[in-house]
Amino acid sequence: MFVHVLGLAVFAQGTSEFMLSGLVPGIARDLSVSVAAAASLTSAYAIGMVAGAPLMAAWSARWPRRGALAGFLAAFVVVHVVGAVTPNFAVLFATRIVAAVVNAGFLAVAMSVATSLVAPGKQARATAVLLSGVTLACVAGVPAGALLGERAGWRAAFWAVAALCLPALALVFRSAPADAAGRAEVRVRREIGVLRARPVRSALALAAAVNGATFATFAYLAVIATDTARLPEAAVPGLLAAFGAGAFAGVTVAGRQDDGGQDDGGRDDRGKGDRDKGDRDKGERGKGERGKGDGRPRRGLLLASAALPVGWAALALAGTAVVPLFVLATVQGALSFGVGSALVNRALRAASDAPALGGSFATAALNVGAFAGPLLAGAATAATGDQRTAAWVSAALAAAGTAPAAAAARRARLRRRPDTYA
Incomplete structure (x- = not known):
């Protein structure tokens, strides 16, 4: 199935995006730059994703799909060859x-193709197959890249990503739809107007803060392991695999909760509710099981969000010991990616009237966090000389993002049950 070909390409691109965490020490040594400078390569990728996601989504909307997919993927291969040498x-x-700009362009087209090639009832599954490439990159691709970098140098990891894209590129030329059918014209101004709605902005801002917290520490995880916990570099792939396994579990759990909400029509009710508070309150009071189904994921999201800053603080305090470091990396991977996935789904529901740009703006929001987090962590660690400061930055970002959401949820509960607090 062609959707799995797209998933292979997304796996390679996801590996490229996240593998820098395990390659930072080697890049810093080989190119004679500071660790903070090498870690900023994660932010460089985020810059390209932030700028590229909405621009590429609008720009490539009318391109023939085969040419667009092949062109973006070929450019991705070329820039990795340049980076390797x-x-x-x-x-x-x-x-x-x-690389990030063309990655964003590829994702914009691939999402459209993945959903257009299957029946309407299977679109969510097709999207899940496509995006599973990102989480599998965390589980397998990133540790493999770190292991390859440790054994053969960081440049070998770049060559490997380029090589991994070649089978997908060949299959795109062979199997991708050649026409532009189904590529609706993007009404940019109208869709941007939808994205300005407060529920959408709130979800995107929270997603940016959570992802900033994630990448503030993730960019320094290898350095924390080697410089603070005194682990050998050979242990870094295992640590990244633990983080990736947690991320995969978090996305899986969040996706199942989300499926439960969609099965009973929760997507439509929530989208309408964000535009009309009265209808939402009425629906929550009068629709019994549907209201309960919508409430459970929100409560779970709040609890996971509240646990995030606590977990990052624990990692900062206990990151010098091997077992706590591995356990906390796994837990924080699950919480960070689970919460992030739930927030993206929440933003997409609220922005259901912006089908072309909604996903690209969610991608941009996540990468605003991925850009800002490592930069803040770099400034903080340079000032303190302690790599664990990155985890304290993560704790602060997570707390700053989740505290307003918790306060808003509490106010909403008070409005729904005024008699309880009279």
Whole structure:
């Protein structure tokens, strides 16, 4: 099935995006730059994703799908070859930005193709197959890249990503739809107007804060392991695999909760409710089981969000010991990606009237966090000289993002049950 071909390409691109965490020490040594500078390559990728996601979604909407997919994927291969051979850090930084821009373009087209090739009832499953490439990159691709970088140097990891894209590129040329059918014209101004709605902005801002917290520590995880916990570099792939396994579990659990909400029509009710508070309150009071089904995921999201800053603080305090470091990396991977996935789904429901740009703006919001988190962590660790400070930055970002959401949820409960607090 062609959707799985797209999933292979997304796996390669996800590996490229996240593998820098395990390659930071080697890049810093080889190119004679600081650890903070090498870690900023994660932010460089995020810059490209932030700029590229909405622009590429609008720009490529009318392209023939086969040409668009093949062009973006071929450009992705080329920039990785350039990154693998350059001796210049500035050039490497630039290749990360370009790779992210074409990655964003590929995802914009791939999402459209994945949903157009299957029956309406199976669109969610097709999207899940496509996006599973990202979580599988965390579980397998990133640790494999770190292991390859430790054994053969960081450049070998770049060559491996380029090579992994080649089978997908060949299959795209062979199997991708050649026409532009089904590519609706993107009404940019109208869709941006939808994205300005407060429920959408709130979900996107919270997703950015949570992802900033995730990447503030993730970009420094290998350095924390080697410099603070005194682990050998050979242990870094195992630590990244633990984080990735947690991320996969978190996304899986969040997805199942979300499926439960969609099965009973929760998507439509929530989208309408965000536009009309009166209808939402009425629906929650009068629809029995449906109201309960919508409430449970929200309560779970709040609890997981509240646990995030606590977990990052625990990692900062206990990150010098091997077992707590591995356990907390797994737990925080699950919480971070589970909460992030739930927030993206929440934003997409609220932005259901912006089908072309909604997903790209969610991608941009996540990468705003991925850009800001490592930069803040870099400034903090440079000031303190302690790599564990990155985890304290994560705790602060997570708390700053989740506290307003918890307060808003409490106010909503008070409005729904005024008699209880009279």
